[in-house]
Amino acid sequence: MLTELLDEATRQLTICNACRYCEGYCAVYPALEIRRELGRGDVVYLANLCHDCRACFYACMYTPPHEFAINIPLVLSSVREETYARYGWPQLMARLMSRGALGTVIASIVAALLAAAAITLFASGHRLFGVVAGPESFYKLVPYLVLVIGFLGLGAYALAAVVAGGVTFWRDTRGRVRDMLSWPALRAAGADSLRLRYLRGGGDGCYYPADSPSMARRSMHSLVFYGFLLDFAATISAAVAQDILGIPPPYPLLSVPVVLGIVGGVMMVVGTTALIRIKQTSDVRPSALMMITKDYGFLISLDLVAITGLLLLALRASPLLGTALAVHLGALVVFFLTIPYGKFVHFAYRYLALVQNRIESVRSE
Amino acid sequence: MTTTIPTESNAVPAMPSPWAVQSTAPSSALRALAEVDWDVVVIGSGNAALVAALTARRLAERVLVLERAPRHMRGGNTRHTRNIRCAHATADEFTPGTYSVDELFSDLQGVGRGPVNRELARFVVAESQTIPRWMADHGVRWQQPLAGTLNLNRTNRFFLGGGTALVNHYARTAELAGVRIVYEAAVSGLQLRDDRRCTAVVLDTVDGPIGIPTAAAVVASGGFEANHAWLRRYWGDAADNYLVRGTPYNDGSMLALMVNLGAAVAGEPRGFHAIAVDARAPRFDGGIATRLDSVPYSIVVNRGGDRFADEGSDIWPKRYASWGGLIAAQDGQIAYSIYDAQAAPLFMPSMYPAYTGTSVAEVARSVGLDADRVVRTVADFNAHVDPAGRFDPKRLDGCGTRGLNPPKSNWALPIQASPFHILPLRTGITFTFMGLSVNECAQVLGFDGRPFTNVYAAGEVMSGNILSSGYLAGFGLTIGSVFGRIAGREAAMHNAH
Numbered sequence: 014m015l016t017e018l019l020d021e022a023t024r025q026l027t028i029c030n031a032c033r034y035c036e037g038y039c040a041v042y043p044a045l046e047i048r049r050e051l052g053r054g055d056v057v058y059l060a061n062l063c064h065d066c067r068a069c070f071y072a073c074m075y076t077p078p079h080e081f082a083i084n085i086p087l088v089l090s091s092v093r094e095e096t097y098a099r100y101g102w103p104q105l106m107a108r109l110m111s112r113g114a115l116g117t118v119i120a121s122i123v124a125a126l127l128a129a130a131a132i133t134l135f136a137s138g139h140r141l142f143g144v145v146a147g148p149e150s151f152y153k154l155v156p157y158l159v160l161v162i163g164f165l166g167l168g169a170y171a172l173a174a175v176v177a178g179g180v181t182f183w184r185d186t187r188g189r190v191r192d193m194l195s196w197p198a199l200r201a202a203g204a205d206s207l208r209l210r211y212l213r214g215g216g217d218g219c220y221y222p223a224d225s226p227s228m229a230r231r232s233m234h235s236l237v238f239y240g241f242l243l244d245f246a247a248t249i250s251a252a253v254a255q256d257i258l259g260i261p262p263p264y265p266l267l268s269v270p271v272v273l274g275i276v277g278g279v280m281m282v283v284g285t286t287a288l289i290r291i292k293q294t295s296d297v298r299p300s301a302l303m304m305i306t307k308d309y310g311f312l313i314s315l316d317l318v319a320i321t322g323l324l325l326l327a328l329r330a331s332p333l334l335g336t337a338l339a340v341h342l343g344a345l346v347v348f349f350l351t352i353p354y355g356k357f358v359h360f361a362y363r364y365l366a367l368v369q370n371r372i373e374s375v376r377s378e
Numbered sequence: 379m380t381t382t383i384p385t386e387s388n389a390v391p392a393m394p395s396p397w398a399v400q401s402t403a404p405s406s407a408l409r410a411l412a413e414v415d416w417d418v419v420v421i422g423s424g425n426a427a428l429v430a431a432l433t434a435r436r437l438a439e440r441v442l443v444l445e446r447a448p449r450h451m452r453g454g455n456t457r458h459t460r461n462i463r464c465a466h467a468t469a470d471e472f473t474p475g476t477y478s479v480d481e482l483f484s485d486l487q488g489v490g491r492g493p494v495n496r497e498l499a500r501f502v503v504a505e506s507q508t509i510p511r512w513m514a515d516h517g518v519r520w521q522q523p524l525a526g527t528l529n530l531n532r533t534n535r536f537f538l539g540g541g542t543a544l545v546n547h548y549a550r551t552a553e554l555a556g557v558r559i560v561y562e563a564a565v566s567g568l569q570l571r572d573d574r575r576c577t578a579v580v581l582d583t584v585d586g587p588i589g590i591p592t593a594a595a596v597v598a599s600g601g602f603e604a605n606h607a608w609l610r611r612y613w614g615d616a617a618d619n620y621l622v623r624g625t626p627y628n629d630g631s632m633l634a635l636m637v638n639l640g641a642a643v644a645g646e647p648r649g650f651h652a653i654a655v656d657a658r659a660p661r662f663d664g665g666i667a668t669r670l671d672s673v674p675y676s677i678v679v680n681r682g683g684d685r686f687a688d689e690g691s692d693i694w695p696k697r698y699a700s701w702g703g704l705i706a707a708q709d710g711q712i713a714y715s716i717y718d719a720q721a722a723p724l725f726m727p728s729m730y731p732a733y734t735g736t737s738v739a740e741v742a743r744s745v746g747l748d749a750d751r752v753v754r755t756v757a758d759f760n761a762h763v764d765p766a767g768r769f770d771p772k773r774l775d776g777c778g779t780r781g782l783n784p785p786k787s788n789w790a791l792p793i794q795a796s797p798f799h800i801l802p803l804r805t806g807i808t809f810t811f812m813g814l815s816v817n818e819c820a821q822v823l824g825f826d827g828r829p830f831t832n833v834y835a836a837g838e839v840m841s842g843n844i845l846s847s848g849y850l851a852g853f854g855l856t857i858g859s860v861f862g863r864i865a866g867r868e869a870a871m872h873n874a875h
Contacts, residue, residue: 031728034524037521037536074457075665075667216519
């Protein structure tokens with residue numbers, strides 16, 4: 014399967030390399046042009062350098078039904094999809110967790126029910142329904158230590174799995190391990206990522222939903238990305254408030270953690286919902302079905318985390334606190350477990366591809 | 379055995395009789411078009427056609443574009459283009475260095491026998507200065523010259539994504555402006571009144587002909603290069619071996635139709651732009667990916683295993699198109715580019731793998747050539763390479779052969795490093811020049827020199843007014859853009875005249 018896919022990608026990229034009309038759109042084509050022979054690692058590298066802006070698909074005179082049958086976004090997203098499964102660590106988890114949209118929803122429900130059951134069974138004197146007031150109300154439902162150990166564990170696991178996948182990816186794409194520490198390349202690739210440089214599609218934006226470019230995908234991706242960072246900052250600031258400053262939760266509406274959380278949460282809900290909408294209406298020809306499934310899985314999971322987080326905040330003084338907490342914890346558990354295997358992990362492989370691209374462009378100058 | 383090719387002097391411009399092409403769009407949709415009194419109907423949807431439609435729409439309400447091909451094949455040969463040659467008095471980030479009107483004109487004079495109509499050629503060259511700005515205003519973006527095309531970076535501007543992206547930008551801009559574009563609508567006739575005034579454009583459908591009333595028509599329907607039967611009239615059987623680099627829809631039906639209605643022909647029947655492409659390319663629509671850049675770094679032999687031309691001649695800008703014609707004159711219209719491991723990394727990779735062997739004889743045999751003959755040709759060439767030459771692939775290095783006929787004047791390195799490679803070459807025809815005679819207002823002229831009142835022509839279909847033989851890369855789009863603008867403006871203003 015993978016061999017066939019790589020053969021097909023190589024066939025198409027060989028034609029691209031003889032044409033080169035698309036080299037102004039993104040980093041993929043200039044990177045292709047400095048390779049005369051394409052190995053597996055090269056294809057995997059180029060696939061992860063591709064940001065799926067689709068400018069090349071609509072600019073190509075060789076798309077099907079032309080006999081050359083060029084469809085680079087499709088073949089490269091298929092390779093990317095394989096990448097996530099191939100480099101996911103451990104492999105058993107990679108296979109289990111790459112189940113896409115429906116899987117995410119089902120897993121979230123199951124996890125939420127488990128959390129609810131745990132709260133019902135173990136939360137001393139409290140139940141799933143009923144007002145829980147006063148300081149540290151959450152911890153009356155789920156003990157602080159369970160939360161900390163649980164999510165630190167999940168986070169450490171996700172991080173380890175992503176790092177393991179990243180290292181394998183780096184080796185396979187012929188990056189030298191010591192290059193991973195090239196600060197100028199790391200910094201430049203960081204800027205490329207933070208600015209979403211290659212979601213500009215050559216200047217006018219990505220070609221979604223079809224052959225007319227717009228900045229919508231880039232803007233919405235920015236909302237999700239920076240919303241996620243704000244929520245991460247909210248969590249850190251809450252930890253600082255509690256464990257360093259000694260202020261117990263819940264925090265008032267106008268506190269740093271809550272403001273960051275609300276702003277980030279709203280950005281994520283708006284962004285993920287808009288991205289789901291863009292996907293739903295977009296041209297299916299350049300889309301790999303398996304990758305779309307992963308996209309939906311990731312977007313829905315992130316959307317659920319954000320929505321349930323905001324819900325928990327809204328309901329924290331109501332009798333539904335216990336239920337909201339259970340639902341949010343369920344969404345979070347699924348989210349963490351899918352990080353190394355679902356679409357979320359694209360940030361790691363793409364960042365590494367951007368780093369290698371920066372190293373290469375310095376080298377070839 | 380050699381194929382006889384008629385020489386230019388005895389080639390007669392024998393035109394085929396016009397034939398009807400049927401529209402494949404639903405006839406109900408086409409019939410609805412007949413309910414509107416159109417101001418301008420543009421025939422074709424390539425660069426010249428869309429420039430004409432965009433220009434016309436600024437001055438007229440109802441502008442219709444009729445494209446014969448289905449939507450995915452719209453844009454004619456513009457789909458395969460990548461740059462445009464325009465004079466510019468100042469340098470910018472996309473075209474470093476200046477390119478004066480005089481220099482462009484002198485380049486044009488240097489190709490083939492120079493422009494057919496010098497006044498029109500001067501006019502196009504002068505107008506070319508205003509084209510890039512116009513293009514940018516209509517949604518086109520520029521990019522740095524593509525890798526492997528550095529010889530063009532001063533004279534030619536590259537548009538982002540190539541010609542298909544250009545067509546997409548123009549078509550989108552036109553539709554947003556209210557231009558109607560209809561695909562699979564093939565024009566089979568023009569209704570004329572008072573001798574040469576067009577009152578309607580006729581579409582032939584399964585339910586019979588449909589007349590679409592219009593105040594003016596622009597013919598921007600391309601050349602006849604995809605019509606092998608027509609090419610055979612001027613090239614003999616050799617034409618059957620020409621590969622058509624662009625759209626299969628350019629069969630010249632509009633040209634034949636217009637000539638039958640009394641239009642005068644401009645340009646030479648054998649005028650065409652043709653280059654060397656990989657012999658394994660498809661018969662139609664192979665485009666840029668099938669062209670080969672190996673010639674200057676190789677020797678080229680014919681079917682008999684002999685060299686026949688100087689592979690190292692200065693090809694930019696004037697002789698860029700020479701190899702299409704040179705191969706056309708060889709037995710079977712096929713040739714073989716032979717090079718070694720040393721030369722392989724010097725040119726852009728081909729989409730088809732080269733035939734490869736550890737000896738010249740082995741690789742020659744694998745493509746069916748007489749191995750002994752090829753080995754002798756290579757040895758002869760190697761023996762005549764000037765040992766004092768200093769090879770430099772980046773410039774005309776003068777590193778040539780001494781006492782060899784034909785010579786190789788630049789980039790001559792002995793072919794000796796294994797593995798050895800062969801790429802088979804054929805003539806790839808880009809477009810034909812012979813077309814409709816026009817005046818400075820883009821009006822189509824009759825055989826008696828009197829113009830059609832309201833029928834205009836732009837693009838490939840009238841490039842024979844300017845190009846005679848040979849070609850300047852990127853100048854076809856210049857002609858199409860300049861005349862597209864004029865044709866669109868004149869057609870839209872026809873009512874006001």
